[in-house]
Amino acid sequence: MYRYDEFDATFVRERVKQFTGQVERRLAGEITEEQFRPLRLQNGVYLQLHAYMLRIAIPYGTLSSKQMRKLGFIARRYDRGFGHFTTRQNIQFNWPQLDEVPAILEHLAEVEMHAIQTSGNCIRNTTADQHSGVAVDEIEDPRVYAEIIRQWSTLHPEFAFLPRKFKIAVTGAAHDRAAVRVHDIGLRMLKNDAGEIGFEVWVGGGLGRTPIIGTAIKPFVEKQHLLSYLEAVLRVYNQLGRRDNLYKARIKILVNATGAAEFARLVEEEWLSIKDSALTLPLEEIERIRQYFALPDYESLPDWTPEFEASRRANPEFARWVQSNVKPHRQAGYAIVDISLKPEGGAPGDASADQMDIVADLADDYSFGEIRVSHHQNLVLPHVRQQDLFALWQRLSGAKLATANIGFITDIIACPGLDYCNLANARAIPVAQRISRAFSDPTRLAEIGELRVNISGCINACGHHHVGNIGILGVDKHGEEFYQVTLGGSSRDDASIGKIVGPAFSTEDIAGAVETVVNTYLGARTSQSERFIDTYRRIGIDPFKEALYGNSQARRPAAE
């Protein structure tokens, strides 16, 4: 994984010093809150419901055991013993003190971490596939380019005050696990007819108030032109994005208003004037970065040995966990392990400092010291020998990290919601807990199969409910929390936005509504191999509407 060289280390130190100075000036009253706000946001410091919140960057979701231990230390020393992994592969702490943030950032800098540009109207953390480097369907490791983009976008002087936040995602596999089509810029690596690998560029996707699947504006950008093309897109956006209305300032609005073809033309015109400049990426630089992502020294091992089969037969619980949480690895004899942060009744994506330490130890023992954060708010150990899976599972079980539910209905993605967030209209975590408890039976989980539930506490959609197979949006109806259900969303290659099924449900009724939806699916599916999303697309929304609301057309529709 990437290691800081002298330039990176100097830069982060300078950044910490700069922010330390800015905090001092704020506390001394030399700058107002209005002036300080963009500065603290660009260092990841939010003011939230109960306290400040610090969002720490985990570039493209990759971290080392040493870095994970430091996060555990920060949780204990500067926070309340736990952290929350986010849908953009970052981590959030909910109780930092502003006057201690400089100290936290110094600790982070010691392990090559930071909180730069995790908020603010600038380019945010570039996310990538959490199985990068090791997935069997990978064309090329996208993290090489995510790192190049990270550096290029860090303190980019021209793009620090954009109309709004800007999110980039990269996928390097046949199957998109980075949801590139719902990002401001999504980069999909692919091979052209000449066999060269380059980028298909998607622009203007996004969730939030106006969910849109992006448009592919350029079918193929060669590697050496990646940065100049991105710069062209950002320059057009910076100049033309709306500044008058916060809710209409994302690039998706601009692309829609301008028209995708015209937008692409504007970008092309700008790009042609800069494409052979100092932004050209030398192949030598790409190769230099690639060295950091070299795969570890794998042993030569056989795949799926009889011993391994035997251990699965002997222990049905272990077998269930392998079935749901373990994925095939490109290296024979190895496996990718998804660690679920969705225990029964838990807050999705949260991990205690103890658990962080345990995961760090497990990474050292079983995964060459490397951990990933998935944008499903789970963790990943990317290089585990199959012969170690049983021992790993036992140790995970001891730490409540072995819930066998990856991709299932209790692998819920939820924003922090009104329990933590200033912007929320309703709580999301208690709803996740109810659903989690209602569907805790492992046999039933496996029977239902792949089903993504996403919960957002407000229309900013940080829980990505628009792309949930079942999406739940918390709304405020006359001071009460209500929950609107959408069906049929998907964040994968077949990306789609969910459709509202009908009037919102109360807190008491929402878990039951989800049960009804699931039962409708189970009753209608052609076989166990027809996933929820497939059944939904085959039968449409009406059977679900019918099951949920019956003939009660007299019901007033809830405020949408």
Place this chain on the structure above:
Amino acid sequence: MSTQMVTANRLTDGMVVYLTSQGDWATQFSAGAVLADETAAEAAMADAAKAAKQQMIVGQYLIDVLVEGDGVKPTSTRERIRADRGPTITVDAGSWTGRIGAGPNGE
């Protein structure tokens, strides 16, 4: 207008605070001054603006509160959660019981 109270966050540590009748800022909602009319509310917000200028608090605003038999309560769900000073769920913080080397603020 209903009865109100002024709330904000403390600048240094971000803790939720309420303006008391003594003019200081308490973390307990129950210590907050109930403002019975618009004049009182305006005066309180003016005090809050001064406190903001002195780098004590940030993001001050008025909330609606209800005076009932058994005490005062915020009217909105959001402010009730805020007044409880933490999420409504039980958090799994493992073995954590307090900040290592925490200062006198404790919290």
Place this chain on the structure above:
Amino acid sequence: MAILKHGALQPNEWQEVSDDAALPETGSVIVSLERWRRDEASLRTSNRAIGVRLQNTQSPLALTNDIDRLSLVVLDFPKFSDGRAFSQARLLRDRLGFTGEIRATGNVLRDQYLFMTRCGIDAVELPDGTPIEGFLKALGEFSVWYQPAADARVPAMALRHGGKPQTGSASTVVNDSVAAMWAY
């Protein structure tokens, strides 16, 4: 209003003239883009330095054929959070090759000053009495840059490959002699 330029406060030697006002007898003047278009012929032949003030909604490319005659372009930050002027400055330097003064006016934070200079803004209008130590200190806060911009600061990528400080800007075509600096 004083002008921060080249590390010191300097008096403002320019006069801003509104669209309908008469030009002063002598002296350098700043006019709006609209006035420049309207009175271009006479302004061009007048024996004075001309500056144009661009709204941040106006593309610098509109000055493509005029840049030779202009000594100054004034850009605006109506709010410090409105970063359009950064791109306008880049286009003036990189695309149009403008070598005159680019002056920022409006709401600016000293914490943006480094970004401004990297984008090619070389002068900032400040209210009288604004202490400039903070601005100058801000320039020294970083010694590492990750991306080429409109200035001559060498990005880390080039340094890692044996680059030397180079003149010119990001849009300078990387020709053989520059590529040679990267020493492969």
